[in-house]
Amino acid sequence: MLDTLFPPHCLACGADVMQAGLLCATCVSQLHLITSPYCHRCALPFPSRAAGGATLTCTACAENPPPWREGRAAMVYDDLPRQLILPLKYADRTENATLLARYMAAAARGLVEKDSIFIPVPLHRVRLFTRRYNQAALLACALARQTGASVLPDGLERLRATPALKGQGRTRRQAIMQGVIGVRGHRLGDIAGRHVIVVDDVMTTGATLAACASSLLRAGAARVDVLAAARACGQHEQQ
Numbered sequence: 001m002l003d004t005l006f007p008p009h010c011l012a013c014g015a016d017v018m019q020a021g022l023l024c025a026t027c028v029s030q031l032h033l034i035t036s037p038y039c040h041r042c043a044l045p046f047p048s049r050a051a052g053g054a055t056l057t058c059t060a061c062a063e064n065p066p067p068w069r070e071g072r073a074a075m076v077y078d079d080l081p082r083q084l085i086l087p088l089k090y091a092d093r094t095e096n097a098t099l100l101a102r103y104m105a106a107a108a109r110g111l112v113e114k115d116s117i118f119i120p121v122p123l124h125r126v127r128l129f130t131r132r133y134n135q136a137a138l139l140a141c142a143l144a145r146q147t148g149a150s151v152l153p154d155g156l157e158r159l160r161a162t163p164a165l166k167g168q169g170r171t172r173r174q175a176i177m178q179g180v181i182g183v184r185g186h187r188l189g190d191i192a193g194r195h196v197i198v199v200d201d202v203m204t205t206g207a208t209l210a211a212c213a214s215s216l217l218r219a220g221a222a223r224v225d226v227l228a229a230a231r232a233c234g235q236h237e238q239q
C-alpha cells in the first residue's frame, strides 16, 4: 500500500527500485568497494598486493603510523558515495545511513567482536544544534543494530568548534584537530579496557580519526580501530 503511494526510489539517483532503502543496479555498479589489497592501517586501496609489501601498509602509514590498530572503509569516496554522504550530512537524508552501514559492516568483517563498542566522531554542540543529528552517530547506531555490537553515541565530545577541513592539507588538518576531541567523563568507565571502533562518514588524511583514537587510548581503551563509510584518495581527496 505504502509502496503504491510512495514508490521506492534509488537513494542516489532517484530511479525506481523494488524496495525502499536501496540503490538501483546502475548506481550499485558505480560503487568502488574497497576489497583486498588495501592498507590495513588507513584502508587506502593498493593497485596490487605487491604494492602493499609484506605488511600491507602504505608508505604514509609506515612512516607515520596512526594511533589506531586497523582501519577499514567500505568504498572509495568518488561520485556515487558523494551522492549518498553529502545529502546524509547536509540535507536530512538520514535513511542513507542504514544503507552505508550495511557496506561498512561488510568492510568490518573480522574486526567486530560481540563486545566491541562503536563510537562516532563527535560534532561540536553548535553544529549538532544546527544539523539536529550527527551523521557519524547515525552510522554507528545502524552498525550496532546490524552487527549486534554496542554503541556509545556520546562517548566522545568535540571540545571546541573547528573550521571545515575541506580544502585543507594533511598538516593543517592535523593542527586543526590537535586537542579537539575528548572522552566524556561519565563514559570513562564504559571505555576503559574495551575494544572501540571509531566511526566516521569519510576518512581523508585520518586527522579526525587520529584525534579520536588518541583520546580513547589515553582514556584506557584496550584497542582502537577505525571504520569509515568512504575513503578519499587521489583526485577525490578534497572533500
Ligand SMILES: O=P(O)(O)OC[C@H]1O[C@@H](O)[C@H](O)[C@@H]1O
Pocket: 121, 165, 166, 173, 200, 201, 202, 203, 204, 205, 206, 207, 208, 209, 239
Ligand atoms: O580528518 P580527515 O580524515 O582529513 O577528514 C575527514 C573528516 O572531514 C570531514 O569533512 C569528514 O566528515 C571527516 O570527519
